[in-house]
Amino acid sequence: MKFFIDTADVKEIREAAAMGLVDGVTTNPSLVAKSGRKFRDVLLEICDIVKGPVSAEVVTLKHDEMMKEARELSALRPNIVVKIPLIPEGLKAVRTCAEEGIKTNVTLCFSATQALLAAKAGANYISPFVGRLDDISTDGMQLIGEIVQIYDNYDFKTEVLVASVRHPMHCQQAALMGAHVMTAPYSVLMQLSKHPLTDIGLSKFLEDWKKVPQ
Numbered sequence: 001m002k003f004f005i006d007t008a009d010v011k012e013i014r015e016a017a018a019m020g021l022v023d024g025v026t027t028n029p030s031l032v033a034k035s036g037r038k039f040r041d042v043l044l045e046i047c048d049i050v051k052g053p054v055s056a057e058v059v060t061l062k063h064d065e066m067m068k069e070a071r072e073l074s075a076l077r078p079n080i081v082v083k084i085p086l087i088p089e090g091l092k093a094v095r096t097c098a099e100e101g102i103k104t105n106v107t108l109c110f111s112a113t114q115a116l117l118a119a120k121a122g123a124n125y126i127s128p129f130v131g132r133l134d135d136i137s138t139d140g141m142q143l144i145g146e147i148v149q150i151y152d153n154y155d156f157k158t159e160v161l162v163a164s165v166r167h168p169m170h171c172q173q174a175a176l177m178g179a180h181v182m183t184a185p186y187s188v189l190m191q192l193s194k195h196p197l198t199d200i201g202l203s204k205f206l207e208d209w210k211k212v213p214q
Helices: 010-018 029-035 039-049 063-076 088-100 112-121 130-135 140-154 168-177 186-191 196-209
Strands: 002-006 024-026 054-057 080-085 104-109 125-128 159-162 181-184
Touching: 002 010, 002 186, 010 039, 010 186, 024 181, 029 039, 039 054, 039 063, 054 104, 063 080, 063 088, 080 088, 088 104, 088 112, 104 112, 112 125, 112 140, 125 140, 130 140, 130 168, 140 159, 140 168, 159 168, 168 181, 168 186
Parallel strands: 002 024, 002 181, 024 054, 054 080, 080 104, 104 125, 125 159, 159 181
Antiparallel strands: none
């Protein structure tokens, strides 16, 4: 399973990349706003760090406007993937992007039928938001299993990109279900390496090392 980092913080991206944890990056308007920087500047710097897919989201809602943004974004760097919302106008834009060779990541997916539509439109990635479903007392990971099965049934090439990941168990379950990609904040990526027995064992080793004659 590929790991993407969900952030617009360049420092976090560099740190995670140094550990080999970044196959790609996902951003959105909210994350860029937190950075306090211009969108284009952030995007270009990220693409200089990460050679894998970098998702950049459109901020318009009509097909023609989305396509204008998509063409401009994809022209910045060859590894940019255009994030498009899962609405009818968005699906039209995904189809046009597929015809023009522009890679897309369809975002804000909350049902298996939405994911099916995105795959039929020609999306490269589908982003189901598991954490947001959990927030409304729905099993977000069940949706991942349903999408993976549907895509396998019909040999769709669209990759399942598990988004809105809140904790390590989301990552583990996604991997067991056969999801292609998981995108998570830096904090969650760091949690993946944590285990109390690792900390206890390391502390014991270091204490014992002090007893070894030097």
